[in-house]
Amino acid sequence: MKRRPLVLIAGWAHTEDALHPVASALHAAAYDIKVKSIWQLLDQMEKATRQGCSPNACRPAWGEDLAPRGACKENPGLSCYANALKQILQKQDDPCVVVGWSAGAIVGLEVACETPGSLKGLVLIGATPKFCAEERYPWGVAARNVRAMIMQVRKEPRAVLGRFFQDVSWPAVESESCLNEKVNAACHIGIEHLVHGLEYLRKMDLRDRLKGIEIPILIIHGKKDRIVPWQAGAWLNRSLPNSRIIIHEGVGHDIPERQAVVLASQIRKFLENRC
Secondary structure (H helix, E strand, O other), X not given: OOOEEEEEEEOOOOOHHHHHHHHHHHHOOOEEEEEEEHHHHHHHHXXXXXXXXXXXXXXXXXXXXXXXXXXEOOEEEEEHHHHHHHHHHHOOOOOEEEEEEOHHXXXXXXXXXHOHHHEEEEEEEOOOOEOEOEOOXXXXXXXXXXXXHHHHHHHOHHHHHHHHHHHHHOOOOOOHHHHHHHHHHHHHHOHHHHHHHHHHHHHOEOXXXXXXXXXXXXXXXXXXXXXXXXXXXXXXXXXXXXXXEEEEOOOOOOHHHHOHHHHHHHHHHHHHHHO
């Protein structure tokens, strides 16, 4: 029996290890799973540029030189992250399902907006079409806070990342050793990759591009999410023509780490019934 392809994408400041518990639970259902993080997607595009082997490759600009929405200079319709994901999908024999968490969900949603035919379905965990809040969309982080975070992560990365991971795990409380392990892994990603990801989150806005997405989509959100309010997931569900939403009561942003087995079961049911 041919295994069904799945691509799992972890979000900002996380390595692919954050989604390995979910991947492990899904493997029992005979899926062909690739696990990535957004920084690996960016690294993939950088390497392709250096090797000169990709027509869509881009060299990301940092800080104030960042192209609009983190776009690739040779393919401005997509960000570097989405271009890298698109390349992964193009190597699959059949359209596959992308499971994205947080910033990884935004990347998956971006690909669905631009090239919906490359996807069979989409699972969005802790997702939003626009990370920063504004008057017409209050379910996000103030843009000034993200700009401040960009400056602070250059100066005091461990302090910024420590606060971030505490908010990710809330209402649960991580042990100091667990927090240190996550901070160390995030620092290993590299400051410029972290800055680039924050710039992407600050500028990306997919709200006006959702109506044409007809693939089945499952939205999963924690009711206690401090990173992306659950109302953002509810807004997505109202705006997408072929979606359903599951709200996890008493859980925050770290559903893949906190409830991996339950999450895998919900994803498997979605794949069997909708994809």
